[in-house]
Amino acid sequence: xxxxxxxxxxxxxxxxxxxxxxxxxxxxxxxxxxxxxxxxxxxxxxxxxxxxxxxxxxxxxxxxxxxxxxxxxxxxxxxxxxxxxxxxxxxxxxxxxxxxxxxxxxxxxxxxxxxxxxxxxxxxxxxxxxxxxxxxxxxxxxxxxxxxxxxxxxxxxxxxxxxxxxxxxxxxxxxxxxxxxxxxxxxxxxxxxxxxxxxxxxxxxxxxxxxxxxxxxxxxxxxxxxxxxxxxxxxxxxxxxxxxxxxxxxxxxxxxxxxxxxxxxxxxxxxxxxxxxxxxxxxxxxxxxxxxxxxxxxxxxxxxxxxxxxxxxxxxxxxxxxxxxxxxxxxxxxxxxxxxxxx
Amino acid sequence: xxxxxxxxxxxxxxxxxxxxxxxxxxxxxxxxxxxxxxxxxxxxxxxxxxxxxxxxxxxxxxxxxxxxxxxxxxxxxxxxxxxxxxxxxxxxxxxxxxxxxxxxxxxxxxxxxxxxxxxxxxxxxxxxxxxxxxxxxxxxxxxxxxxxxxxxxxxxxxxxxxxxxxxxxxxxxxxxxxxxxxxxxxxxxxxxxxxxxxxxxxxxxxxxxxxxxxxxxxxxxxxxxxxxxxxxxxxxxxxxxxxxxxxxxxxxxxxxxxxxxxxxxxxxxxxxxxxxxxxxxxxxxxxxxxxxxxxxxxxxxxxxxxxxxxxxxxxxxxxxxxxxxxxxxxxxxxxxxxxxxxx
Numbered sequence: 001x002x003x004x005x006x007x008x009x010x011x012x013x014x015x016x017x018x019x020x021x022x023x024x025x026x027x028x029x030x031x032x033x034x035x036x037x038x039x040x041x042x043x044x045x046x047x048x049x050x051x052x053x054x055x056x057x058x059x060x061x062x063x064x065x066x067x068x069x070x071x072x073x074x075x076x077x078x079x080x081x082x083x084x085x086x087x088x089x090x091x092x093x094x095x096x097x098x099x100x101x102x103x104x105x106x107x108x109x110x111x112x113x114x115x116x117x118x119x120x121x122x123x124x125x126x127x128x129x130x131x132x133x134x135x136x137x138x139x140x141x142x143x144x145x146x147x148x149x150x151x152x153x154x155x156x157x158x159x160x161x162x163x164x165x166x167x168x169x170x171x172x173x174x175x176x177x178x179x180x181x182x183x184x185x186x187x188x189x190x191x192x193x194x195x196x197x198x199x200x201x202x203x204x205x206x207x208x209x210x211x212x213x214x215x216x217x218x219x220x221x222x223x224x225x226x227x228x229x230x231x232x233x234x235x236x237x238x239x240x241x242x243x244x245x246x247x248x249x250x251x252x253x254x255x256x257x258x259x260x261x262x263x264x265x266x267x268x269x270x271x272x273x274x275x276x277x278x279x280x281x282x283x284x285x286x287x288x289x290x291x292x293x294x295x296x297x298x299x300x301x302x303x304x305x306x307x308x309x310x311x312x313x314x315x316x317x318x319x320x321x322x323x324x325x326x327x328x329x330x331x332x333x334x335x336x337x338x339x340x341x342x343x
Numbered sequence: 344x345x346x347x348x349x350x351x352x353x354x355x356x357x358x359x360x361x362x363x364x365x366x367x368x369x370x371x372x373x374x375x376x377x378x379x380x381x382x383x384x385x386x387x388x389x390x391x392x393x394x395x396x397x398x399x400x401x402x403x404x405x406x407x408x409x410x411x412x413x414x415x416x417x418x419x420x421x422x423x424x425x426x427x428x429x430x431x432x433x434x435x436x437x438x439x440x441x442x443x444x445x446x447x448x449x450x451x452x453x454x455x456x457x458x459x460x461x462x463x464x465x466x467x468x469x470x471x472x473x474x475x476x477x478x479x480x481x482x483x484x485x486x487x488x489x490x491x492x493x494x495x496x497x498x499x500x501x502x503x504x505x506x507x508x509x510x511x512x513x514x515x516x517x518x519x520x521x522x523x524x525x526x527x528x529x530x531x532x533x534x535x536x537x538x539x540x541x542x543x544x545x546x547x548x549x550x551x552x553x554x555x556x557x558x559x560x561x562x563x564x565x566x567x568x569x570x571x572x573x574x575x576x577x578x579x580x581x582x583x584x585x586x587x588x589x590x591x592x593x594x595x596x597x598x599x600x601x602x603x604x605x606x607x608x609x610x611x612x613x614x615x616x617x618x619x620x621x622x623x624x625x626x627x628x629x630x631x632x633x634x635x636x637x638x639x640x641x642x643x644x645x646x647x648x649x650x651x652x653x654x655x656x657x658x659x660x661x662x663x664x665x666x667x668x669x670x671x672x673x674x675x676x677x678x679x680x681x682x683x684x685x686x
Contacts, residue, residue: 021643021644021645022641153558186558187532187634188558189530189532189556189557189558190556192642195634195635195642195643195647196642196643196644199643199644199647200644203644203646203647208648209647209648210648210649210650211634211635211643211647211648211649211650212634212649212650213532213533213557213589213590213634213651214532214556214557214558214590215496215529215531215532215557215558215589215590215593216589216590216650216652216655217593218590218592218593218596218655219589219592219593219652219655220650222592222655222656246556246558246559246562247556247557247558247559247561249561249562249565250558250560250561250562250593250597253561253596253597253600254593254596256600257596257599257600291530291538291554291555291556292538292554294637294638294640294642295637295638295640297637297638298365299535299538299539299637300364300538300539300542300554301364301539301542301543301546302364303546304538304542304546304552304554305551305552305553305554306553306554306555307553307554307555307559307563308556309559309562312559312561312562312565313565
């Protein structure tokens with residue numbers, strides 16, 4: 001059992017994903033600022049996990065308040081600290097909204113009651129996320145053949161969620177259902193979520209996994225060795241366009257070229273009905289050091305210009321299906337996605 | 344002026360491309376075995392440069408012979424040492440054939456005359472390669488718009504040739520002709536030829552260059568920021584299928600999806616008329632340490648399964664044109680490539 005993030009009396013405990021798989025270090029974050037910095041610096045990453053961390057960060061911020069003087073302003077400030085960490089993942093903003101609802105509902109209550117309510121909500125979001133992932137897994141695994149080679153990009157596993165995972169949840173559920181799954185894991189430059197995190201998760205559970213660099217997926221698809229793609233999502237627009245880790249779009253184009261099904265697995269909390277299409281999804285541009293350095297050693301000529309967009313958008317027409325806890329939807333996504341929220 | 348490889352009285356001098364751009368170290372290789380190891384370990388890489396190194400290695404091997412006893416067997420052994428270094432690049436075998444022709448032509452001559460003839464041939468191959476690259480550049484630059492953003496993959500530059508480069512030769516020639524070229528350089532995992540070598544070459548000549556990871560090319564194509572692709576080749580089959588650095592095929596698929604021209608720049612010595620299609624091109628599988636380690640530090644969970652194909656094959660239908668020293672050819676490649684050899 002991988003413990004990604006936990007609420008404890010001492011603070012929010014997270015496994016430091018920057019150090020995996022070499023070191024398994026658990027840090028305790030005691031303030032909302034520390035949690036925000038953990039999100040920003042990718043101690044924790046993956047949209048659902050970021051959502052959980054955001055909720056816990058807000059609960060922690062309010063828990064640390066000594067008095068209820070100017071509580072509304074303080075709460076807004078706490079939410080703002082969390083809001084400014086990362087711009088793309090929908091779940092961050094979804095979690096802030098959910099925590100704000102609890103806060104608003106308890107405006108007449110004592111500070112201690114509010115603190116308790118927010119803490120309970122954060123823990124509930126954590127617990128729900130695991131249940132949601134299990135449902136995603138159960139729906140998604142039905143799409144996989146009895147024996148199939150599956151490519152995944154980045155890490156949409158237990159480490160990207162409260163546990164179990166979205167894309168890797170689909171793979172885990174298929175294995176639990178007796179299916180023979182051979183995973184291909186894209187390395188996922190620059191942060192190496194595939195080689196460091198996905199490969200680590202698969203090895204822990206003895207699910208066969210072959211690590212490849214990002215530029216090898218086309219080679220293996222052309223050989224017919226990749227038969228299905230399953231990825232997670234950071235934000236899904238109302239029309240089904242999907243923002244996910246940089247490189248996802250390339251995998252989707254390759255999948256189309258080779259008639260390989262391309263599935264996106266994500267909870268409803270990743271879907272943003274207020275974002276009409278992928279064009280409106282803000283794409284985070286991260287520090288170029290992620291590209292230019294590895295373990296503190298510089299890999300490139302000094303002063304070279306570098307781009308580091310952290311996400312890309314896969315247009316809906318390249319997506320075979322979106323797998324959610326409410327079921328699997330296909331085109332036309334504008335209608336089918338809306339229907340998920342009416343269930 | 345970048346000095347990739349040179350014949351000297353002391354031996355074959357090569358810049359150690361494994362250390363660039365951090366260190367500029369020139370090593371002198373004094374035996375054919377040392378040259379072979381330099382090719383195998385990628386001190387030198389890039390099909391045309393490998394061809395030059397192969398020729399010089401053979402010349403060196405014969406130069407080091409003390410007597411002409413069993414000369415034919417010794418020559419065969421020397422060629423075999425070179426032949427067994429790397430399987431994909433056509434230029435290696437082309438250079439061996441060319442050196443063998445010189446050897447056969449001088450069978451009646453003295454050892455010293457043979458040594459001189461082979462040395463002269465190796466130096467001629469080196470000199471010719473630069474001239475050929477300049478012709479490739481001149482033909483190829485005519486395909487580029489006056490102001491254009493060009494993506495290249497891996498390094499097909501001065502470091503991959505005797506000098507000037509094939510794909511980068513096209514870019515250099517365009518710049519020399521007053522065109523405004525903005526280069527995008529794919530990092531090119533696992534060996535990082537793009538970030539370490541192409542970016543270094545472009546910076547030396549102040550050609551604007553933006554480094555991206557391999558999985559970002561799709562993002563920038565979708566934004567319309569990559570307008571043309573130019574790559575080199577390791578082997579071109581008679582039907583125009585192109586083996587080149589792993590990831591090239593993915594770039595070609597992306598180019599097709601975005602209606603971006605995809606050009607291959609290579610000398611005739613990279614074309615193998617005896618290889619009917621790309622399916623017959625042997626793809627080298629290299630040590631997985633190239634993927635799993637960086638500067639000696641392990642990046643992945645211990646024992647993970649890893650694939651490391653060094654090349655992939657781009658089918659002819661994805662290639663807009665092949666640029667050679669004899670001119671530019673387009674589909675149907677079976678006929679147009681054959682015509683190049685009749686010029």
